[in-house]
Amino acid sequence: MTDLTSYSAAELAGLVARGESSAVEVTQAHLDRISAVDDRVHAFLHVDTEGALAAARDVDSRRAAGAALGPLAGVPVAVKDVLTTKGVPTTAGSKILADWRPPYDSTIVRRLRAAGTVMLGKTNMDEFAMGSSTEYSAFGPTHNPWDLSRIPGGSGGGSSAALAAYETPLSIGSDTGGSIRQPGAVTGTVGVKPTYGGTSRYGLVAFSSSLDTPGPCARTVLDAALLHEAIGGHDPLDSTSIPAPVPDVVAAARLGAGGDLTGVRLGVVREFAGEGAEPGVLAAFRAAVETLTKLGAEVVEVSCPHFQYALPAYYLIAPSECSSNLARFDGVRFGLRVGDDGVRSLEEVMSATREAGFGPEVKRRVMLGTYALSSGYYDAYYGQAQKVRTLISRDFTTAFEQVDALISPTTPFVAFPVGARTADPYQMYLADLFTIPSNLYGGPGISVPCGLADGLPVGLQVMAPTMADDRMYRVAAALESAVGPFTPPAL
Ligand code: GLN
Secondary structure (H helix, E strand, O other), X not given: OOHHHHOOHHHHHHHHHOOOOOHHHHHHHHHHHHHHHHHHHOOEEEEOHHHHHHHHHHHHHHHHOOOOOOOOOOOEEEEEOOEOEOOXXXXXXXXXXXXXXXXXXXXXXXXHHHOOOEEEEEEOOOHHHOOOOOOOOOOOOOOEOOEOOEOOOOOOHHHHHHHHOOOOOEEEEEEOOOOOHHHHHHHOOEEEEOOOOOEOOOOEOOOOOOOOEEEEEEOOHHHHHHHHHHHEOOOOOOOOOOOOOOOOHHHHHHHHHOOOOOOOEEEEEHHHOOOOOOHHHHHHHHHHHHHHHHOOOEEEEEOOHHHHHHHHHHHHHHHHHHHHHHHHXXXXXXXXXXXXXXXXXXXXXXXXXXXXXXXXXXXXXXXXXXXXXXXXXXXXXXXXXXXXXXXXXXXXXXXXXXXXXXXXXXXXXXXXXXXXXXOOHHHHHHHHOOOHHHHHHOOOEEEEEEEEEOOEEEEEEEEOOOOOHHHHHHHHHHHHHHOOOOOOOOO
């Protein structure tokens, strides 16, 4: 690890702004680090060396010309391969999009470029963001820098592993049921699911449109806030984008870093206590609760009785929406086409393309979702799940009448060995136990490192009311200031 790769994004931006390092030097250091370690970590599906150096040169020449630079100018960022990047491969971890180069940038990526950040490349993920370990990527798994024989969480394991491996100081993920927060937790990094609609879905390859939320990943809470500010806010190209400014997450992170939580009321979700989290995870969580109390927070127990139904409701709603969204991969419009020999019918070509292009987990979801939406079953499954979703949202509303934010462990277990849960889908789905409720409700959640169990990182989750993203940054920054830092062993 060279010095430049060990700095935070805030520090790197300062070095570039003061002319103590050039953006090209910063970028080259991270590209070198990727060359040195990514054959073992496999966080990246595509490294855009030329594009990154060109973007860095542009920042350096604008600085030389005296232009005002944004707070993240010259800072490298890696982007989950679920967001479109103009002319740069975008696969969503699937063979069906293996050779696709999108003709346009997603709004998130456009804003990253406008902010002067330097996109290093695209990160590995479970196919179409379906999974909790990055083992369902069609291009092979990502490995956890804390222990290369273990998973980095999912679906956005590439984005979080790249941070823990010091290949990038910032990355972007997408969170439909926990795919930013879980990888954050098990790699000892910070992952944020913003309020649904607080970050644009334009150019995000759709999985479950009523849940999908792009968001920032970083090694520090302040860096996540700076990235959140750069990518967030209203986008007229996304019909569910909230027409309101981003809450002042940067100020909240700075306030929290002072380590004073006096007057903040936090709720521990009672129903999560019996939910089979590993003893090491529970011990680290309890220690973090004590720390939060010492920092001045008042911690009380809160009941959210319907949270126990979140997992089954999600595993009907998300597959239902995915079965509809993935219909667009038909071998006609983009990506892979199989069996187009002039003899086979259109339907045969579609079927052969989808058979060859989708992996087993994606097929399982499409079948589940198609079933749940079919006439005769719609009310019993999809309709019922939507009602449960309403009850979960009401639990949140009631809870936030009593407390400012809710806290829980982010995941029930630490990073597990590669292969340990792939044989039984239900074992994989259990990873989402604590993260799914806030997706169903739409409110923000953050995972911040809170301790170690058996030498592996444990994350604490803070959940806040919709559009109160700043609250969770304050709590997370305060905890961060009191514990850690948690640094993985050298690769
Ligand atoms: N693990 C969950 C799933 O497989 C969540 C995925 C996500 O947030 N993209 O659906």
